[in-house]
Amino acid sequence: xxxxxxxxxxxxxxxxxxxxxxxxxxxxxxxxxxxxxxxxxxxxxxxxxxxxxxxxxxxxxxxxxxxxxxxxxxxxxxxxxxxxxxxxxxxxxxxxxxxxxxxxxxxxxxxxxxxxxxxxxxxxxxxxxxxxxxxxxxxxxxxxxxxxxxxxxxxxxxxxxxxxxxxxxxx
Amino acid sequence: xxxxxxxxxxxxxxxxxxxxxxxxxxxxxxxxxxxxxxxxxxxxxxxxxxxxxxxxxxxxxxxxxxxxxxxxxxxxxxxxxxxxxxxxxxxxxxxxxxxxxxxxxxxxxxxxxxxxxxxxxxxxxxxxxxxxxxxxxxxxxxxxxxxxxxxxxxxxxxxxxxxxxxxxxxx
Numbered sequence: 001x002x003x004x005x006x007x008x009x010x011x012x013x014x015x016x017x018x019x020x021x022x023x024x025x026x027x028x029x030x031x032x033x034x035x036x037x038x039x040x041x042x043x044x045x046x047x048x049x050x051x052x053x054x055x056x057x058x059x060x061x062x063x064x065x066x067x068x069x070x071x072x073x074x075x076x077x078x079x080x081x082x083x084x085x086x087x088x089x090x091x092x093x094x095x096x097x098x099x100x101x102x103x104x105x106x107x108x109x110x111x112x113x114x115x116x117x118x119x120x121x122x123x124x125x126x127x128x129x130x131x132x133x134x135x136x137x138x139x140x141x142x143x144x145x146x147x148x149x150x151x152x153x154x155x156x157x158x159x160x161x162x163x164x165x166x167x168x169x170x171x
Numbered sequence: 172x173x174x175x176x177x178x179x180x181x182x183x184x185x186x187x188x189x190x191x192x193x194x195x196x197x198x199x200x201x202x203x204x205x206x207x208x209x210x211x212x213x214x215x216x217x218x219x220x221x222x223x224x225x226x227x228x229x230x231x232x233x234x235x236x237x238x239x240x241x242x243x244x245x246x247x248x249x250x251x252x253x254x255x256x257x258x259x260x261x262x263x264x265x266x267x268x269x270x271x272x273x274x275x276x277x278x279x280x281x282x283x284x285x286x287x288x289x290x291x292x293x294x295x296x297x298x299x300x301x302x303x304x305x306x307x308x309x310x311x312x313x314x315x316x317x318x319x320x321x322x323x324x325x326x327x328x329x330x331x332x333x334x335x336x337x338x339x340x341x342x
Contacts, residue, residue: 003255005204005255005257005325006327006340009220009221009257009329010338010340011221012221013219013336013337013338014337015221016219016221016336017219017335017336017337017338020335020336020337022213022336023333023334025212025213027212027213027263027265028212029212030212031176033176034210039229039230039243040228041199041201041224041225041226041227041228041229042196042224042225043229044217044224046215047217048184049180050179050183050184050186050187053213054212054213055212056212057210057211057212058212059231060229060230060231060232061230061231061232061240061242062230062243067292068239068242068243069232070293071232071233071236071239071292071293071296072210072232072239074278074297075233075265075266075297076210076233078277078278078281078282079269079277080265086176086177086180092198094198094250094251103246103249103250106249106250107245107319110249110321111249111318111321114318115319118317118318118319121238121241121317122241122242125242126242126245127242146289147282147288147289148278148282148289148290150282154174154176158180162194162196163194164188164191164194165184165188165191165193165194166184166185166188167180167181167184167188169177169181
């Protein structure tokens, strides 16, 4: 038996593929940029940020963490020719609502000591941030300071408002 | 002067926000699942995988790497209540085309020795994989083997074909 979530993927994809006409697109992003944003379910980057298919890399993780995205951004820039990064965090982000010790406490309770020992995989850092605009500035700073990202790469920071669908410039 | 990429974000977003009616959506994904897929510019997860706004977390990185996504997946499951993961890699992925030593060589040439010293940030591992279906299986296995992901979480592996727009089940 196929689970409903998987059924949804198969049936919706069948409809999508039946009218698909973009099989000719090249691997490197046509507009040479990368967008880094949050995994949050309320964000549709293609629609909300105006990204046409084939135009940009889209990297998403919990909180739009620049540190977490570094490997992907280096590949995007060094191997696939992108020259600009839009870093977009958002209002109502889950990462604004807890501290590392809270998350570790929940894991210890739910999964036991053995599991929390495996947090080393990401250095035990869930990367929460207490202030939205400061979080955007800090992550842009992190990327500008990294020797793995060339100085000529344009990096800007933004906030997306899940309540209104609007983006605003931060840095 | 605003760069064209940023101009595009601002103007397209303005149009999006002007007809936005989804400001009521809750933080936890309504359908309690997470999709992990590649950052590749040729993938539009919402459209191709049938994800409605608010329904699922969408995590994207170079190659749809499970290891890279672990922090986000733990947050998705433990703090935001998701119960199923769809892991979807794709044909024509850049991660199929090089080896770690190739990438390090390119970085050394472009950025110098000082920069390659910073690769420690992601343990010098770009996480390429030589075989697509095996890569899907390995990453599903990695998640099933992690003590940070509960056994009750459903995990399935898929391939998206950038040439046809179709998904197919792998594991």
